[in-house]
Amino acid sequence: MGTINEDLRKQAQKLLANKEIDYFVGCRQGTIPFRSAPHAFRTEAELDQLTFDMTCSNNLAQFLHKNYKKGDKIGIAAKGCDARTLIQLMAENQFPREAIKIIGVPCCGVLDQKKIRDKLGGKPVLKYSLPSMEEILSGKKDTLTVEGKDFKEEIKLADVVSNNCLVCEYPSAPLADTFIQEGLKQEKASGSMNWLEKFEKMSSDERWEYFSKQYSKCIRCYACRNACPFCYCEQCIVDDSQPQWFGKSTNLSDTMVFHIIRTLHVASRCIGCGACTRACPTGVDLVTLGLYLDKEIKERFGYTPGLDPGELPALCTYKEDEKQDFIM
Amino acid sequence: MKKLKLKKKNLGDFINELTRDYALYAPQEKEGTISFSLVEKPEEITLDYHNSDTSPKEIFFPQKEVILTYQDGNSQPVFYEGKPFALLGVRPCDAKSFQLLHQVFSTKKFEDPYWLTRFKNALIIGLACNDTLPTCFCNWLDGSPHGKEGMDILLTDLGETYLAEAVTEKGESLLKQQKDWEEASEADLKQASKLEETALKSLPPKIESAKLKEKLDGMWDDPLWEEIAQRCLNCGACAYLCPTCHCFDIQDEGNEKNGKRIRLWDCCMYPLFTKEGSGHNPRKNPADRVKQRFMHKFNYIIQNFDKYGCIGCGRCITYCPVNIDVREVLKQILET
Numbered sequence: 001m002g003t004i005n006e007d008l009r010k011q012a013q014k015l016l017a018n019k020e021i022d023y024f025v026g027c028r029q030g031t032i033p034f035r036s037a038p039h040a041f042r043t044e045a046e047l048d049q050l051t052f053d054m055t056c057s058n059n060l061a062q063f064l065h066k067n068y069k070k071g072d073k074i075g076i077a078a079k080g081c082d083a084r085t086l087i088q089l090m091a092e093n094q095f096p097r098e099a100i101k102i103i104g105v106p107c108c109g110v111l112d113q114k115k116i117r118d119k120l121g122g123k124p125v126l127k128y129s130l131p132s133m134e135e136i137l138s139g140k141k142d143t144l145t146v147e148g149k150d151f152k153e154e155i156k157l158a159d160v161v162s163n164n165c166l167v168c169e170y171p172s173a174p175l176a177d178t179f180i181q182e183g184l185k186q187e188k189a190s191g192s193m194n195w196l197e198k199f200e201k202m203s204s205d206e207r208w209e210y211f212s213k214q215y216s217k218c219i220r221c222y223a224c225r226n227a228c229p230f231c232y233c234e235q236c237i238v239d240d241s242q243p244q245w246f247g248k249s250t251n252l253s254d255t256m257v258f259h260i261i262r263t264l265h266v267a268s269r270c271i272g273c274g275a276c277t278r279a280c281p282t283g284v285d286l287v288t289l290g291l292y293l294d295k296e297i298k299e300r301f302g303y304t305p306g307l308d309p310g311e312l313p314a315l316c317t318y319k320e321d322e323k324q325d326f327i328m
Numbered sequence: 329m330k331k332l333k334l335k336k337k338n339l340g341d342f343i344n345e346l347t348r349d350y351a352l353y354a355p356q357e358k359e360g361t362i363s364f365s366l367v368e369k370p371e372e373i374t375l376d377y378h379n380s381d382t383s384p385k386e387i388f389f390p391q392k393e394v395i396l397t398y399q400d401g402n403s404q405p406v407f408y409e410g411k412p413f414a415l416l417g418v419r420p421c422d423a424k425s426f427q428l429l430h431q432v433f434s435t436k437k438f439e440d441p442y443w444l445t446r447f448k449n450a451l452i453i454g455l456a457c458n459d460t461l462p463t464c465f466c467n468w469l470d471g472s473p474h475g476k477e478g479m480d481i482l483l484t485d486l487g488e489t490y491l492a493e494a495v496t497e498k499g500e501s502l503l504k505q506q507k508d509w510e511e512a513s514e515a516d517l518k519q520a521s522k523l524e525e526t527a528l529k530s531l532p533p534k535i536e537s538a539k540l541k542e543k544l545d546g547m548w549d550d551p552l553w554e555e556i557a558q559r560c561l562n563c564g565a566c567a568y569l570c571p572t573c574h575c576f577d578i579q580d581e582g583n584e585k586n587g588k589r590i591r592l593w594d595c596c597m598y599p600l601f602t603k604e605g606s607g608h609n610p611r612k613n614p615a616d617r618v619k620q621r622f623m624h625k626f627n628y629i630i631q632n633f634d635k636y637g638c639i640g641c642g643r644c645i646t647y648c649p650v651n652i653d654v655r656e657v658l659k660q661i662l663e664t
């Protein structure tokens with residue numbers, strides 16, 4: 001047994017060598033701190049660059065789905081949320097189970113670049129070092145070191161991990177063909193629910209104010225929508241022109257409608273990966289509303305997306321015996 | 329041209345003076361994002377910054393601008409009518425971007441009255457970069473951290489004071505009014521050029537940028553575009569933060585009787601950008617849209633305006649969710 005990364009590369013190389021897959025989806029180290037690049041690895045040699053760590057913050061299942069063509073056989077390094085996305089997309093008939101070889105990787109959350117930036121007051125990071133995945137997962141290390149022009153600081157990982165990772169209930173793939181280093185598998189995120197609970201305690205006026213503030217930062221770049229694995233409509237409602245359902249400007253009324261509609265369109269499908277929030281260049285909090293809806297749907301319909309490839313999303317189906325007390 | 333020194337403790341007075349005659353915009357931080365916003369009080373400004381997250385082009389070319397209103401069969405164009413704009417603390421790369429945008433919006437054939445009304449009388453006070461960011465690469469594209477192109481005055485932070493150098497007649501006459509600013513000494517100028525040297529050294533080693541255009545001439549069918557498109561989200565984060573992107577869409581809001589016509593930023597990465605009335609889309613494939621972005625900046629704009637279409641600010645590098653780094657793309661183009 002080697003390190004997580006060594007084992008992962010070996011597994012991927014084996015899949016390619018045995019022609020079990022056409023290519024392998026994973027991450028490459030990025031060109032700037034805390035960014036990584038999703039990549040389709042097509043040769044064994046190329047796989048030397050395959051990396052999995054806390055900077056792998058894109059949803060790889062989104063990358064896979066976007067590039068999937070009928071008949072493809074694809075391998076993927078899947079965190080809990082990547083795997084749940086795949087399962088959910090299978091439930092939505094996007095690709096068959098046999099087409100995908102899922103290699104589960106033990107996950108301790110991904111970093112939120114903006115949290116790091118805010119923590120450092122915008123001072124640019126020139127170098128950083130993360131402990132190994134093994135050290136973090138086994139609880140031996142819980143800080144990261146960042147270095148800039150005239151500073152060197154230790155930051156607690158818990159302070160800069162993405163909010164959704166703090167409350168993640170499935171850090172490990174619920175469905176996988178192989179799992180790298182079972183011993184390090186995490187059952188449930190140990191992070192606190194504080195921020196979600198704080199949100200729940202807000203009055204509706206306070207919530208309105210919070211989201212108004214968030215959505216007024218939106219510049220309508222659609223990075224959130226395009227990073228989201230469940231926003232795959234060929235024609236998105238915001239791009240409709242006949243009729244045009246709502247304005248295209250950055251006025252709050254327009255951005256608010258856009259975000260509320262998007263949240264509703266992914267409700268009962270959103271698995272809370274947080275890719276939308278991390279993709280946003282202006283720091284709009286998008287995942288809180290999604291996670292909150294997820295919780296409501298679980299309470300009302302007993303449904304959690306991304307666990308069973310054979311079950312349709314709760315809001316896309318109807319069962320006679322489901323709880324209906326919200327209908328007057 | 330005049331070279332004076334502004335003591336930092338007198339910066340507030342200078343700002344107050346500017347706000348009397350101009351609508352003054354300067355970098356301000358709100359909710360963790362730095363943008364050029366209207367200044368009411370000197371305390372709001374942060375000149376101790378690297379670069380703004382959003383580009384200052386939004387002052388002359390707002391993301392949303394009402395350009396016309398109509399009522400009962402009559403229409404009326406709407407032009408900016410406020411005080412002339414002054415921008416304080418513009419980085420050299422961004423100041424250069426205004427020059428390119430001005431060329432685009434005022435060609436021999438077409439003049440854009442909306443851009444011109446805002447830009448024509450603007451005063452641009454730049455701020456040299458002593459401290460570059462790891463994503464900066466202005467040196468690849470005819471720029472410098474102490475470049476003066478597109479400015480009326482260049483400020484250089486010398487510690488206790490700013491060196492203020494007039495670049496245009498307009499800058500010169502503003503400096504002439506500053507009776508109590510000292511003349512800069514030989515030593516001050518030496519310090520400034522030392523700072524420039526250090527800043528230049530901190531930038532990445534140059535590439536053969538001059539060959540980009542010719543290389544791209546032969547890359548219409550290159551597999552590179554597909555390769556990038558695999559992970560590119562085709563979002564607008566890069567274009568909307570980019571100081572040189574200038575595409576827009578026109579929309580009408582209202583009904584047959586009355587309403588307004590607005591122009592809104594648009595972006596070539598969006599599928600709708602080239603969709604024609606017939607439903608046909610010549611750039612249906614995401615890779616074609618990726619190609620457009622790089623071709624436009626490093627080939628077509630050079631051909632049309634004899635300038636690079638990118639000024640090397642690095643904003644798109646910082647914010648691309650999938651780490652599409654324009655510097656890597658340029659290297660790949662040269663290697664092709």
Ligand code: SF4
Nearest residue numbers: 228270272273274276
């Ligand atoms: S809405 Fe956001 S959190 Fe939910 S699946 Fe999409 S990207 Fe992930």
Ligand code: SF4
Nearest residue numbers: 218219221222224280
């Ligand atoms: S990524 Fe952010 S700025 Fe872009 S559309 Fe989404 S919320 Fe708005």
Ligand code: SF4
Nearest residue numbers: 560561563565566648
């Ligand atoms: S290069 Fe990056 S920021 Fe630009 S469209 Fe592609 S994913 Fe979005």
Ligand code: SF4
Nearest residue numbers: 570638639641642644
């Ligand atoms: S392409 Fe990127 S680096 Fe070049 S000017 Fe635009 S945002 Fe800046």
Ligand code: SF4
Nearest residue numbers: 573574575595596624
């Ligand atoms: S065509 Fe694309 S790259 Fe060129 S200015 Fe327009 S949005 Fe920017």
